[in-house]
Amino acid sequence: MTATSSPKERRQARTREAILEAAQKIIQETGTDGLSMRAIAQRIDYSPAGLYEYFGGKEEIISAVCEGGNQQLFAYMDVVDRALPPADYLRAIGHAYIRFAIEQPDYFLLMFSSPSQAESAEDIATQNGDGSAFGLLLDAIRRGVTEGVFLDRTGFDVLTMAYAAWATVHGLAMLRVTHLQGYPMDFDAADEEVLLNFGRGLTSLG
Amino acid sequence: MTATSSPKERRQARTREAILEAAQKIIQETGTDGLSMRAIAQRIDYSPAGLYEYFGGKEEIISAVCEGGNQQLFAYMDVVDRALPPADYLRAIGHAYIRFAIEQPDYFLLMFSSPSQAESAEDIATQNGDGSAFGLLLDAIRRGVTEGVFLDRTGFDVLTMAYAAWATVHGLAMLRVTHLQGYPMDFDAADEEVLLNFGRGLTSLG
DNA sequence: TTGTTTTCCGAACACTGTCCGGGATTATAA
Protein backbone atom coordinates (compact mmCIF):
# COMPACT_ATOMS: atom_id res chain seq x y z
CA MET A 1 0.00 0.00 0.00
CA THR A 2 1.04 3.57 0.72
CA ALA A 3 0.45 4.01 -2.95
CA THR A 4 0.98 7.76 -2.65
CA SER A 5 4.58 7.79 -1.43
CA SER A 6 7.13 5.59 0.21
CA PRO A 7 10.10 6.96 2.17
CA LYS A 8 12.34 6.22 -0.77
CA GLU A 9 10.08 8.08 -3.15
CA ARG A 10 9.92 11.05 -0.83
CA ARG A 11 13.69 11.15 -0.71
CA GLN A 12 13.97 10.96 -4.46
CA ALA A 13 11.40 13.66 -4.90
CA ARG A 14 13.30 15.87 -2.49
CA THR A 15 16.61 15.61 -4.35
CA ARG A 16 14.81 16.08 -7.65
CA GLU A 17 13.41 19.26 -6.19
CA ALA A 18 16.85 20.29 -4.98
CA ILE A 19 18.28 19.83 -8.46
CA LEU A 20 15.52 21.91 -10.00
CA GLU A 21 15.89 24.62 -7.39
CA ALA A 22 19.63 24.80 -7.98
CA ALA A 23 19.12 25.01 -11.72
CA GLN A 24 16.59 27.78 -11.27
CA LYS A 25 18.89 29.84 -9.05
CA ILE A 26 21.82 29.41 -11.40
CA ILE A 27 19.72 30.67 -14.28
CA GLN A 28 18.54 33.60 -12.22
CA GLU A 29 22.05 34.52 -11.10
CA THR A 30 24.20 33.82 -14.13
CA GLY A 31 21.74 33.52 -16.98
CA THR A 32 20.90 30.51 -19.05
CA ASP A 33 24.44 30.25 -20.39
CA GLY A 34 25.80 29.70 -16.91
CA LEU A 35 23.68 26.62 -16.41
CA SER A 36 25.76 23.46 -16.55
CA MET A 37 25.51 20.00 -15.08
CA ARG A 38 28.69 20.59 -13.11
CA ALA A 39 27.37 23.86 -11.70
CA ILE A 40 24.17 22.20 -10.55
CA ALA A 41 26.04 19.27 -9.04
CA GLN A 42 28.47 21.48 -7.16
CA ARG A 43 25.65 23.56 -5.75
CA ILE A 44 23.93 20.57 -4.15
CA ASP A 45 27.14 18.71 -3.26
CA TYR A 46 26.76 16.05 -5.86
CA SER A 47 28.93 14.67 -8.60
CA PRO A 48 27.81 15.52 -12.12
CA ALA A 49 27.24 11.84 -12.81
CA GLY A 50 24.96 11.57 -9.82
CA LEU A 51 22.38 13.83 -11.42
CA TYR A 52 21.67 11.24 -14.08
CA GLU A 53 20.05 9.08 -11.42
CA TYR A 54 17.24 11.65 -11.23
CA PHE A 55 17.06 13.16 -14.70
CA GLY A 56 17.75 11.79 -18.13
CA GLY A 57 19.99 14.69 -18.95
CA LYS A 58 20.31 18.44 -19.14
CA GLU A 59 17.44 18.76 -21.57
CA GLU A 60 15.11 17.03 -19.15
CA ILE A 61 16.16 19.34 -16.32
CA ILE A 62 15.55 22.38 -18.48
CA SER A 63 12.12 21.06 -19.41
CA ALA A 64 11.29 20.64 -15.75
CA VAL A 65 12.48 24.18 -15.03
CA CYS A 66 10.28 25.41 -17.87
CA GLU A 67 7.38 23.63 -16.24
CA GLY A 68 8.08 25.65 -13.12
CA GLY A 69 8.22 28.75 -15.27
CA ASN A 70 4.78 27.96 -16.62
CA GLN A 71 3.46 27.76 -13.10
CA GLN A 72 5.08 31.07 -12.32
CA LEU A 73 3.53 32.62 -15.42
CA PHE A 74 0.19 31.23 -14.33
CA ALA A 75 0.68 32.80 -10.92
CA TYR A 76 1.27 36.18 -12.55
CA MET A 77 -1.99 35.88 -14.45
CA ASP A 78 -3.96 34.26 -11.67
CA VAL A 79 -3.91 37.32 -9.43
CA VAL A 80 -6.22 39.12 -11.85
CA ASP A 81 -9.77 39.36 -10.52
CA ARG A 82 -11.94 37.00 -12.54
CA ALA A 83 -15.00 39.04 -11.71
CA LEU A 84 -13.85 41.71 -14.14
CA PRO A 85 -15.80 42.10 -17.37
CA PRO A 86 -14.40 39.76 -20.03
CA ALA A 87 -12.77 42.48 -22.10
CA ASP A 88 -11.11 44.07 -19.07
CA TYR A 89 -10.08 40.69 -17.73
CA LEU A 90 -8.54 39.73 -21.05
CA ARG A 91 -6.50 42.92 -21.11
CA ALA A 92 -5.40 42.44 -17.51
CA ILE A 93 -4.06 38.92 -18.01
CA GLY A 94 -2.36 40.17 -21.15
CA HIS A 95 -0.52 42.81 -19.17
CA ALA A 96 0.35 40.17 -16.58
CA TYR A 97 1.86 38.02 -19.32
CA ILE A 98 4.03 40.92 -20.45
CA ARG A 99 5.00 41.78 -16.90
CA PHE A 100 6.20 38.23 -16.36
CA ALA A 101 8.38 38.46 -19.45
CA ILE A 102 9.92 41.72 -18.27
CA GLU A 103 10.55 40.63 -14.70
CA GLN A 104 11.74 37.12 -15.58
CA PRO A 105 13.33 37.52 -19.01
CA ASP A 106 15.63 34.51 -18.65
CA TYR A 107 12.73 32.29 -17.75
CA PHE A 108 10.62 33.72 -20.52
CA LEU A 109 13.26 33.22 -23.20
CA LEU A 110 14.05 29.75 -21.92
CA MET A 111 10.39 28.82 -22.21
CA PHE A 112 9.64 30.34 -25.58
CA SER A 113 12.84 30.49 -27.60
CA SER A 114 13.28 26.89 -28.66
CA PRO A 115 10.73 24.90 -30.61
CA SER A 116 8.42 23.56 -27.98
CA GLN A 117 8.97 20.38 -26.06
CA ALA A 118 6.43 18.72 -28.31
CA GLU A 119 3.33 19.33 -26.29
CA SER A 120 0.76 17.70 -28.49
CA ALA A 121 -1.80 19.90 -30.12
CA GLU A 122 -4.57 18.20 -28.18
CA ASP A 123 -2.69 18.92 -25.00
CA ILE A 124 -3.02 22.60 -25.68
CA ALA A 125 -6.52 22.54 -27.08
CA THR A 126 -8.05 20.69 -24.17
CA GLN A 127 -6.46 22.76 -21.46
CA ASN A 128 -8.73 24.46 -18.99
CA GLY A 129 -8.05 26.94 -16.25
CA ASP A 130 -6.48 24.29 -14.08
CA GLY A 131 -3.09 25.82 -13.55
CA SER A 132 -2.28 26.53 -17.18
CA ALA A 133 -1.83 30.01 -18.54
CA PHE A 134 -3.38 29.10 -21.86
CA GLY A 135 -6.30 27.51 -20.05
CA LEU A 136 -6.87 30.80 -18.27
CA LEU A 137 -6.95 32.54 -21.62
CA LEU A 138 -9.35 30.00 -23.10
CA ASP A 139 -11.71 30.34 -20.17
CA ALA A 140 -11.68 34.10 -20.45
CA ILE A 141 -12.63 34.00 -24.11
CA ARG A 142 -15.25 31.32 -23.55
CA ARG A 143 -16.81 33.46 -20.86
CA GLY A 144 -16.83 36.46 -23.15
CA VAL A 145 -18.54 34.45 -25.86
CA THR A 146 -21.21 32.95 -23.59
CA GLU A 147 -21.90 36.37 -22.15
CA GLY A 148 -22.37 37.67 -25.65
CA VAL A 149 -19.57 40.20 -25.33
CA PHE A 150 -17.23 38.49 -27.76
CA LEU A 151 -18.71 37.67 -31.12
CA ASP A 152 -18.16 34.13 -32.39
CA ARG A 153 -18.17 34.74 -36.09
CA THR A 154 -17.46 32.05 -38.64
CA GLY A 155 -13.84 31.13 -39.11
CA PHE A 156 -12.88 32.80 -35.88
CA ASP A 157 -13.90 30.41 -33.16
CA VAL A 158 -12.81 30.35 -29.54
CA LEU A 159 -9.58 28.51 -30.25
CA THR A 160 -8.63 30.88 -33.02
CA MET A 161 -9.41 33.87 -30.84
CA ALA A 162 -7.16 32.41 -28.15
CA TYR A 163 -4.36 31.95 -30.65
CA ALA A 164 -4.76 35.51 -31.81
CA ALA A 165 -4.78 36.86 -28.28
CA TRP A 166 -1.77 34.81 -27.27
CA ALA A 167 0.18 35.87 -30.33
CA THR A 168 -0.58 39.51 -29.71
CA VAL A 169 0.70 39.64 -26.14
CA HIS A 170 3.50 37.25 -27.00
CA GLY A 171 4.83 39.57 -29.66
CA LEU A 172 4.71 42.57 -27.35
CA ALA A 173 6.49 40.63 -24.62
CA MET A 174 9.07 38.94 -26.80
CA LEU A 175 10.08 42.08 -28.62
CA ARG A 176 10.63 43.95 -25.39
CA VAL A 177 12.95 41.38 -23.86
CA THR A 178 14.94 40.77 -27.01
CA HIS A 179 15.31 43.52 -29.57
CA LEU A 180 13.81 46.54 -27.92
CA GLN A 181 15.61 46.76 -24.60
CA GLY A 182 16.28 50.39 -23.83
CA TYR A 183 14.16 51.63 -26.68
CA PRO A 184 12.90 55.09 -25.64
CA MET A 185 9.17 54.66 -25.69
CA ASP A 186 6.21 54.39 -23.36
CA PHE A 187 5.74 50.68 -23.88
CA ASP A 188 3.01 50.25 -21.30
CA ALA A 189 0.84 52.84 -23.01
CA ALA A 190 1.49 51.28 -26.40
CA ASP A 191 0.70 47.82 -25.07
CA GLU A 192 -2.53 49.05 -23.55
CA GLU A 193 -3.46 50.58 -26.87
CA VAL A 194 -2.79 47.34 -28.74
CA LEU A 195 -4.73 45.26 -26.25
CA LEU A 196 -7.61 47.72 -26.32
CA ASN A 197 -7.73 47.51 -30.07
CA PHE A 198 -7.59 43.73 -29.97
CA GLY A 199 -10.53 43.71 -27.61
CA ARG A 200 -12.48 45.92 -29.98
CA GLY A 201 -11.87 43.32 -32.66
CA LEU A 202 -13.54 40.69 -30.51
CA THR A 203 -16.47 42.81 -29.45
CA SER A 204 -17.47 44.14 -32.83
CA LEU A 205 -17.89 42.59 -36.22
CA GLY A 206 -15.25 43.34 -38.84
CA MET B 1 44.76 55.11 -54.27
CA THR B 2 42.36 52.32 -55.20
CA ALA B 3 40.68 53.33 -52.01
CA THR B 4 37.79 51.00 -52.72
CA SER B 5 39.60 47.67 -52.73
CA SER B 6 43.04 46.22 -53.11
CA PRO B 7 43.68 42.65 -54.29
CA LYS B 8 44.41 41.67 -50.72
CA GLU B 9 41.14 43.12 -49.52
CA ARG B 10 39.24 41.36 -52.28
CA ARG B 11 40.78 38.06 -51.27
CA GLN B 12 39.92 38.62 -47.62
CA ALA B 13 36.39 39.59 -48.49
CA ARG B 14 36.02 36.42 -50.52
CA THR B 15 37.08 34.07 -47.73
CA ARG B 16 34.94 36.00 -45.29
CA GLU B 17 32.06 35.38 -47.62
CA ALA B 18 32.99 31.70 -47.91
CA ILE B 19 32.95 31.36 -44.13
CA LEU B 20 29.55 32.99 -43.89
CA GLU B 21 28.17 30.89 -46.69
CA ALA B 22 29.42 27.71 -45.04
CA ALA B 23 27.89 28.74 -41.72
CA GLN B 24 24.59 29.49 -43.43
CA LYS B 25 24.44 26.13 -45.15
CA ILE B 26 25.34 24.25 -41.98
CA ILE B 27 22.52 25.99 -40.15
CA GLN B 28 20.13 25.20 -42.96
CA GLU B 29 21.14 21.53 -43.08
CA THR B 30 21.75 20.60 -39.47
CA GLY B 31 20.11 23.38 -37.50
CA THR B 32 21.72 25.96 -35.29
CA ASP B 33 23.02 23.33 -32.90
CA GLY B 34 25.11 21.76 -35.63
CA LEU B 35 27.01 24.98 -36.23
CA SER B 36 30.56 24.74 -34.90
CA MET B 37 33.86 26.36 -35.75
CA ARG B 38 35.28 22.99 -36.72
CA ALA B 39 32.35 22.25 -39.01
CA ILE B 40 32.77 25.58 -40.77
CA ALA B 41 36.51 25.12 -41.09
CA GLN B 42 36.22 21.62 -42.50
CA ARG B 43 33.68 22.77 -45.05
CA ILE B 44 35.98 25.35 -46.55
CA ASP B 45 39.20 23.35 -46.06
CA TYR B 46 40.54 25.49 -43.28
CA SER B 47 41.82 24.81 -39.83
CA PRO B 48 39.55 26.03 -37.03
CA ALA B 49 42.24 28.43 -35.89
CA GLY B 50 42.41 29.96 -39.34
CA LEU B 51 38.91 31.34 -39.03
CA TYR B 52 40.05 33.69 -36.31
CA GLU B 53 42.00 35.63 -38.89
CA TYR B 54 38.69 36.77 -40.39
CA PHE B 55 36.26 36.81 -37.49
CA GLY B 56 36.68 37.52 -33.81
CA GLY B 57 34.91 34.35 -32.86
CA LYS B 58 31.79 32.30 -33.26
CA GLU B 59 29.58 35.07 -31.93
CA GLU B 60 30.81 37.44 -34.60
CA ILE B 61 30.11 34.90 -37.32
CA ILE B 62 26.61 34.36 -36.03
CA SER B 63 26.02 38.11 -35.98
CA ALA B 64 27.14 38.33 -39.59
CA VAL B 65 24.82 35.47 -40.54
CA CYS B 66 21.99 37.29 -38.77
CA GLU B 67 22.79 40.32 -40.86
CA GLY B 68 22.31 38.17 -43.93
CA GLY B 69 19.06 36.94 -42.44
CA ASN B 70 17.89 40.51 -42.10
CA GLN B 71 18.58 41.09 -45.76
CA GLN B 72 16.67 37.96 -46.60
CA LEU B 73 13.75 39.09 -44.49
CA PHE B 74 13.87 42.40 -46.27
CA ALA B 75 13.78 40.58 -49.60
CA TYR B 76 10.64 38.75 -48.53
CA MET B 77 8.95 42.02 -47.70
CA ASP B 78 10.35 43.96 -50.61
CA VAL B 79 8.45 42.01 -53.24
CA VAL B 80 5.21 43.58 -52.04
CA ASP B 81 3.91 46.21 -54.41
CA ARG B 82 4.37 49.59 -52.76
CA ALA B 83 1.62 51.06 -54.87
CA LEU B 84 -0.93 49.22 -52.76
CA PRO B 85 -3.09 51.30 -50.44
CA PRO B 86 -1.31 51.74 -47.07
CA ALA B 87 -3.58 49.40 -45.15
CA ASP B 88 -3.31 46.65 -47.75
CA TYR B 89 0.42 47.17 -48.07
CA LEU B 90 0.86 46.94 -44.31
CA ARG B 91 -1.02 43.65 -44.19
CA ALA B 92 0.95 42.28 -47.12
CA ILE B 93 4.36 42.95 -45.59
CA GLY B 94 3.04 41.48 -42.36
CA HIS B 95 2.19 38.24 -44.13
CA ALA B 96 5.61 38.33 -45.79
CA TYR B 97 7.23 38.59 -42.36
CA ILE B 98 5.32 35.55 -41.16
CA ARG B 99 6.10 33.63 -44.33
CA PHE B 100 9.80 34.24 -43.80
CA ALA B 101 9.56 32.86 -40.29
CA ILE B 102 7.80 29.72 -41.51
CA GLU B 103 10.10 29.06 -44.44
CA GLN B 104 13.32 29.91 -42.59
CA PRO B 105 12.60 29.02 -38.99
CA ASP B 106 16.23 28.46 -38.04
CA TYR B 107 17.18 31.86 -39.38
CA PHE B 108 14.21 33.47 -37.72
CA LEU B 109 14.91 31.97 -34.31
CA LEU B 110 18.61 32.74 -34.61
CA MET B 111 17.78 36.37 -35.30
CA PHE B 112 15.14 36.91 -32.68
CA SER B 113 15.73 34.50 -29.84
CA SER B 114 18.64 36.08 -28.05
CA PRO B 115 18.67 39.60 -26.64
CA SER B 116 19.68 41.70 -29.58
CA GLN B 117 23.21 42.54 -30.59
CA ALA B 118 22.82 45.92 -28.97
CA GLU B 119 21.57 47.89 -31.90
CA SER B 120 21.20 51.30 -30.38
CA ALA B 121 17.73 52.73 -30.10
CA GLU B 122 18.62 55.54 -32.48
CA ASP B 123 19.81 52.95 -34.94
CA ILE B 124 16.31 51.57 -35.09
CA ALA B 125 14.43 54.82 -34.92
CA THR B 126 16.27 56.50 -37.78
CA GLN B 127 16.00 53.63 -40.21
CA ASN B 128 14.39 54.19 -43.55
CA GLY B 129 13.38 51.80 -46.27
CA ASP B 130 16.97 51.38 -47.40
CA GLY B 131 17.31 47.67 -47.04
CA SER B 132 15.96 47.33 -43.52
CA ALA B 133 12.75 45.50 -42.75
CA PHE B 134 11.85 47.89 -39.97
CA GLY B 135 12.53 50.79 -42.28
CA LEU B 136 10.04 49.36 -44.72
CA LEU B 137 7.49 49.20 -41.93
CA LEU B 138 8.19 52.75 -40.84
CA ASP B 139 7.83 54.06 -44.37
CA ALA B 140 4.53 52.26 -44.80
CA ILE B 141 3.10 53.81 -41.67
CA ARG B 142 4.45 57.24 -42.49
CA ARG B 143 2.80 57.03 -45.87
CA GLY B 144 -0.49 56.01 -44.33
CA VAL B 145 -0.32 58.96 -41.95
CA THR B 146 0.53 61.54 -44.61
CA GLU B 147 -2.23 60.19 -46.81
CA GLY B 148 -4.60 60.59 -43.90
CA VAL B 149 -5.51 56.91 -43.83
CA PHE B 150 -3.79 56.21 -40.51
CA LEU B 151 -4.79 58.50 -37.69
CA ASP B 152 -1.95 60.00 -35.65
CA ARG B 153 -3.62 60.39 -32.33
CA THR B 154 -1.84 61.57 -29.21
CA GLY B 155 0.32 59.00 -27.49
CA PHE B 156 0.32 56.79 -30.54
CA ASP B 157 2.78 58.32 -32.95
CA VAL B 158 4.42 56.74 -35.97
CA LEU B 159 7.14 55.04 -33.96
CA THR B 160 4.65 53.60 -31.53
CA MET B 161 2.45 52.38 -34.35
CA ALA B 162 5.48 50.67 -35.89
CA TYR B 163 6.28 48.98 -32.61
CA ALA B 164 2.71 47.79 -32.29
CA ALA B 165 2.64 46.49 -35.85
CA TRP B 166 5.97 44.74 -35.50
CA ALA B 167 4.95 43.14 -32.22
CA THR B 168 1.71 41.88 -33.71
CA VAL B 169 3.25 40.06 -36.66
CA HIS B 170 6.20 39.01 -34.55
CA GLY B 171 3.96 37.23 -32.08
CA LEU B 172 2.08 35.46 -34.84
CA ALA B 173 5.33 34.37 -36.46
CA MET B 174 7.18 33.40 -33.31
CA LEU B 175 4.36 31.35 -31.87
CA ARG B 176 3.99 29.37 -35.05
CA VAL B 177 7.63 28.37 -35.30
CA THR B 178 8.04 27.56 -31.61
CA HIS B 179 5.05 26.37 -29.64
CA LEU B 180 2.35 25.87 -32.22
CA GLN B 181 3.95 23.60 -34.78
CA GLY B 182 1.36 21.11 -35.95
CA TYR B 183 -1.45 22.85 -34.19
CA PRO B 184 -4.61 22.03 -36.16
CA MET B 185 -5.85 25.43 -37.21
CA ASP B 186 -6.14 27.63 -40.25
CA PHE B 187 -3.33 29.95 -39.25
CA ASP B 188 -3.33 31.99 -42.42
CA ALA B 189 -6.96 32.90 -41.98
CA ALA B 190 -6.42 33.76 -38.34
CA ASP B 191 -3.39 35.88 -39.18
CA GLU B 192 -5.33 37.74 -41.83
CA GLU B 193 -8.06 38.40 -39.30
CA VAL B 194 -5.59 39.76 -36.75
CA LEU B 195 -3.87 41.97 -39.30
CA LEU B 196 -7.20 43.23 -40.59
CA ASN B 197 -8.23 44.15 -37.08
CA PHE B 198 -4.91 45.84 -36.43
CA GLY B 199 -5.40 47.91 -39.53
CA ARG B 200 -8.83 48.95 -38.34
CA GLY B 201 -7.18 50.20 -35.16
CA LEU B 202 -4.98 52.50 -37.21
CA THR B 203 -7.70 53.77 -39.50
CA SER B 204 -10.29 54.59 -36.89
CA LEU B 205 -10.23 56.37 -33.57
CA GLY B 206 -10.64 54.21 -30.47
C1' DT C 1 24.00 -12.77 8.79
C1' DT C 2 23.65 -12.89 3.88
C1' DG C 3 22.09 -11.17 -0.80
C1' DT C 4 20.20 -7.34 -3.43
C1' DT C 5 19.03 -3.01 -4.76
C1' DT C 6 19.69 1.82 -4.57
C1' DT C 7 23.07 5.81 -4.55
C1' DC C 8 26.79 8.02 -5.71
C1' DC C 9 31.36 9.10 -7.56
C1' DG C 10 36.03 9.01 -10.23
C1' DA C 11 37.60 8.65 -14.49
C1' DA C 12 37.20 8.76 -18.95
C1' DC C 13 35.27 9.97 -23.91
C1' DA C 14 34.00 12.93 -27.44
C1' DC C 15 32.87 17.16 -28.12
C1' DT C 16 33.07 22.52 -27.90
C1' DG C 17 35.34 27.63 -28.50
C1' DT C 18 39.64 29.73 -28.23
C1' DC C 19 44.65 30.90 -27.93
C1' DC C 20 49.62 30.52 -28.81
C1' DG C 21 53.89 29.53 -31.37
C1' DG C 22 55.77 28.79 -35.46
C1' DG C 23 56.26 27.61 -40.32
C1' DA C 24 55.11 28.84 -45.02
C1' DT C 25 53.75 32.08 -48.34
C1' DT C 26 53.34 36.48 -50.06
C1' DA C 27 54.11 41.45 -50.39
C1' DT C 28 57.11 45.40 -49.71
C1' DA C 29 61.56 47.83 -49.76
C1' DA C 30 66.51 48.46 -50.63
Add this chain to the structure above:
DNA sequence: TTATAATCCCGGACAGTGTTCGGAAAACAA
Protein backbone atom coordinates in the same frame (compact mmCIF):
# COMPACT_ATOMS: atom_id res chain seq x y z
C1' DT D 1 67.80 40.34 -56.70
C1' DT D 2 67.83 40.24 -51.90
C1' DA D 3 66.44 41.38 -47.25
C1' DT D 4 62.72 42.56 -44.43
C1' DA D 5 58.18 42.58 -43.07
C1' DA D 6 53.47 41.53 -43.16
C1' DT D 7 50.11 38.14 -43.94
C1' DC D 8 48.16 33.67 -43.79
C1' DC D 9 47.33 29.29 -41.94
C1' DC D 10 47.93 25.26 -39.05
C1' DG D 11 49.18 21.78 -35.19
C1' DG D 12 48.63 21.38 -30.71
C1' DA D 13 47.15 22.54 -26.55
C1' DC D 14 43.84 24.37 -22.72
C1' DA D 15 39.70 24.71 -20.29
C1' DG D 16 35.23 23.89 -20.72
C1' DT D 17 30.85 21.04 -21.91
C1' DG D 18 27.26 16.76 -21.66
C1' DT D 19 27.36 12.06 -21.01
C1' DT D 20 28.66 7.09 -19.96
C1' DC D 21 30.61 3.27 -17.48
C1' DG D 22 32.50 0.42 -13.75
C1' DG D 23 32.84 0.06 -9.29
C1' DA D 24 32.67 1.21 -4.55
C1' DA D 25 29.84 2.37 -0.41
C1' DA D 26 25.37 2.42 1.77
C1' DA D 27 20.66 1.09 2.57
C1' DC D 28 17.47 -2.35 2.42
C1' DA D 29 15.60 -7.22 2.33
C1' DA D 30 15.87 -12.07 3.48
